[in-house]
Amino acid sequence: MQAGELRIAFECQGDGPPLLLMHGAEASRQMFAELVPHLSKHFTVIGYDQRDCGETEGPEHASTLADLADDARQFIAALGLTRAHVFGSSFGGRVAQALALLHPGVVDHLVLGSTWPLPERETSMLLATSCCVIPSSRARVWSTVTWSLGTFTT
Numbered sequence: 001m002q003a004g005e006l007r008i009a010f011e012c013q014g015d016g017p018p019l020l021l022m023h024g025a026e027a028s029r030q031m032f033a034e035l036v037p038h039l040s041k042h043f044t045v046i047g048y049d050q051r052d053c054g055e056t057e058g059p060e061h062a063s064t065l066a067d068l069a070d071d072a073r074q075f076i077a078a079l080g081l082t083r084a085h086v087f088g089s090s091f092g093g094r095v096a097q098a099l100a101l102l103h104p105g106v107v108d109h110l111v112l113g114s115t116w117p118l119p120e121r122e123t124s125m126l127l128a129t130s131c132c133v134i135p136s137s138r139a140r141v142w143s144t145v146t147w148s149l150g151t152f153t154t
Helices: 067-080 091-102 120-129
Strands: 010-013 018-022 044-048 084-089 108-115 144-147 149-154
Touching: 018 067, 018 091, 067 091, 067 120, 084 091, 091 108, 091 120
Parallel strands: 018 044, 018 084, 084 108, 108 144
Antiparallel strands: 010 044, 144 149
8 A cells, every 4th residue: 555655565454443553673564463363353453564664665765763653644544544543562662652742643542562662852853843733632642561570551
Protein backbone atom coordinates (compact mmCIF):
# COMPACT_ATOMS: atom_id res chain seq x y z
CA MET A 1 0.00 0.00 0.00
CA GLN A 2 1.30 3.44 -0.88
CA ALA A 3 1.58 5.85 2.05
CA GLY A 4 3.48 9.04 1.32
CA GLU A 5 6.86 8.16 -0.14
CA LEU A 6 6.68 4.54 1.04
CA ARG A 7 5.25 1.35 -0.39
CA ILE A 8 4.27 -0.38 2.88
CA ALA A 9 4.08 -4.14 3.28
CA PHE A 10 1.42 -5.16 5.79
CA GLU A 11 -0.99 -7.86 6.91
CA CYS A 12 -4.44 -7.42 8.37
CA GLN A 13 -6.38 -10.06 10.30
CA GLY A 14 -9.45 -10.19 12.52
CA ASP A 15 -12.50 -8.13 13.18
CA GLY A 16 -13.02 -5.37 15.69
CA PRO A 17 -11.38 -2.07 16.56
CA PRO A 18 -8.14 -1.48 14.62
CA LEU A 19 -4.90 -2.32 16.44
CA LEU A 20 -1.65 -1.25 14.79
CA LEU A 21 1.44 -3.30 15.75
CA MET A 22 4.80 -1.51 15.57
CA HIS A 23 7.88 -3.76 15.60
CA GLY A 24 11.36 -3.15 16.93
CA ALA A 25 14.44 -2.11 14.98
CA GLU A 26 15.85 -4.58 12.47
CA ALA A 27 12.65 -6.64 12.79
CA SER A 28 9.50 -6.90 10.70
CA ARG A 29 5.80 -7.47 11.13
CA GLN A 30 6.64 -11.18 11.39
CA MET A 31 7.81 -10.67 14.99
CA PHE A 32 4.12 -10.64 15.97
CA ALA A 33 3.18 -13.85 14.09
CA GLU A 34 2.44 -15.85 17.25
CA LEU A 35 0.49 -13.00 18.86
CA VAL A 36 -1.79 -12.05 15.95
CA PRO A 37 -4.12 -15.11 16.12
CA HIS A 38 -4.90 -14.32 19.77
CA LEU A 39 -5.42 -10.59 19.23
CA SER A 40 -7.45 -11.02 16.06
CA LYS A 41 -10.29 -12.56 18.08
CA HIS A 42 -10.93 -9.08 19.49
CA PHE A 43 -9.31 -6.60 17.09
CA THR A 44 -8.58 -5.95 13.46
CA VAL A 45 -4.84 -6.49 13.82
CA ILE A 46 -2.62 -4.58 11.41
CA GLY A 47 1.06 -5.48 11.30
CA TYR A 48 3.29 -3.53 8.96
CA ASP A 49 6.98 -3.28 8.11
CA GLN A 50 8.37 0.10 9.04
CA ARG A 51 10.70 2.08 6.79
CA ASP A 52 13.95 0.21 6.01
CA CYS A 53 12.56 -3.05 7.43
CA GLY A 54 11.05 -6.21 5.98
CA GLU A 55 9.35 -5.77 2.63
CA THR A 56 8.54 -2.06 2.85
CA GLU A 57 10.09 0.01 0.07
CA GLY A 58 11.09 3.62 0.54
CA PRO A 59 13.68 6.26 -0.20
CA GLU A 60 17.30 5.51 0.52
CA HIS A 61 18.08 8.27 2.99
CA ALA A 62 18.38 8.42 6.74
CA SER A 63 15.11 8.83 8.60
CA THR A 64 14.24 10.37 11.93
CA LEU A 65 11.87 9.27 14.65
CA ALA A 66 9.47 11.95 13.39
CA ASP A 67 9.69 10.47 9.86
CA LEU A 68 8.73 7.04 11.22
CA ALA A 69 5.83 8.53 13.17
CA ASP A 70 4.67 10.41 10.06
CA ASP A 71 4.88 7.16 8.08
CA ALA A 72 2.58 5.49 10.61
CA ARG A 73 0.10 8.38 10.45
CA GLN A 74 0.05 8.26 6.66
CA PHE A 75 -0.36 4.49 6.74
CA ILE A 76 -3.33 4.72 9.12
CA ALA A 77 -4.93 7.28 6.77
CA ALA A 78 -4.18 5.15 3.69
CA LEU A 79 -6.05 2.28 5.36
CA GLY A 80 -9.09 4.57 5.54
CA LEU A 81 -8.90 4.83 9.33
CA THR A 82 -9.06 7.95 11.45
CA ARG A 83 -7.85 6.33 14.69
CA ALA A 84 -6.33 3.08 15.89
CA HIS A 85 -5.10 1.46 19.06
CA VAL A 86 -1.29 1.32 18.82
CA PHE A 87 1.07 -1.25 20.32
CA GLY A 88 4.80 -0.56 20.04
CA SER A 89 7.50 -3.00 21.08
CA SER A 90 11.16 -2.12 21.65
CA PHE A 91 12.16 0.61 19.17
CA GLY A 92 8.60 0.41 17.80
CA GLY A 93 7.55 1.66 21.24
CA ARG A 94 9.62 4.78 20.71
CA VAL A 95 8.04 5.30 17.30
CA ALA A 96 4.62 4.77 18.88
CA GLN A 97 5.40 7.44 21.50
CA ALA A 98 6.45 9.85 18.75
CA LEU A 99 3.22 9.07 16.87
CA ALA A 100 1.16 9.82 19.99
CA LEU A 101 3.02 13.09 20.56
CA LEU A 102 3.01 14.35 16.98
CA HIS A 103 -0.38 13.00 15.88
CA PRO A 104 -2.46 12.37 19.02
CA GLY A 105 -5.69 12.38 17.06
CA VAL A 106 -4.86 9.06 15.37
CA VAL A 107 -3.94 7.16 18.55
CA ASP A 108 -6.91 5.75 20.44
CA HIS A 109 -4.95 3.89 23.14
CA LEU A 110 -1.18 3.53 23.32
CA VAL A 111 0.34 0.33 24.68
CA LEU A 112 4.11 0.01 25.01
CA GLY A 113 6.08 -3.17 25.61
CA SER A 114 9.77 -3.76 26.30
CA THR A 115 10.69 -0.19 25.43
CA TRP A 116 11.95 2.95 27.12
CA PRO A 117 10.48 6.45 27.38
CA LEU A 118 11.46 9.30 25.14
CA PRO A 119 13.67 11.69 27.09
CA GLU A 120 12.19 15.11 27.81
CA ARG A 121 14.74 16.76 25.50
CA GLU A 122 13.76 14.50 22.58
CA THR A 123 10.07 15.01 23.32
CA SER A 124 10.56 18.77 23.26
CA MET A 125 12.51 18.56 19.98
CA LEU A 126 9.77 16.43 18.38
CA LEU A 127 7.10 18.88 19.39
CA ALA A 128 9.19 21.89 18.35
CA THR A 129 9.75 20.48 14.86
CA SER A 130 6.12 19.49 14.44
CA CYS A 131 3.84 21.74 12.46
CA CYS A 132 0.88 20.85 14.63
CA VAL A 133 -0.20 22.17 17.99
CA ILE A 134 -1.43 19.59 20.47
CA PRO A 135 -4.29 20.79 22.64
CA SER A 136 -3.67 19.69 26.20
CA SER A 137 -7.00 17.90 26.33
CA ARG A 138 -5.88 15.56 23.52
CA ALA A 139 -2.29 15.08 24.59
CA ARG A 140 -3.00 12.60 27.38
CA VAL A 141 -1.54 9.19 26.68
CA TRP A 142 -2.29 6.04 28.62
CA SER A 143 0.37 3.40 28.43
CA THR A 144 1.27 0.09 29.90
CA VAL A 145 4.92 -0.84 29.91
CA THR A 146 5.64 -4.52 30.31
CA TRP A 147 8.86 -5.31 32.16
CA SER A 148 10.34 -8.68 32.94
CA LEU A 149 9.25 -8.33 36.60
CA GLY A 150 5.67 -7.26 35.97
CA THR A 151 3.56 -4.43 34.64
CA PHE A 152 3.91 -0.74 35.36
CA THR A 153 0.97 1.49 34.44
CA THR A 154 1.08 5.27 34.06
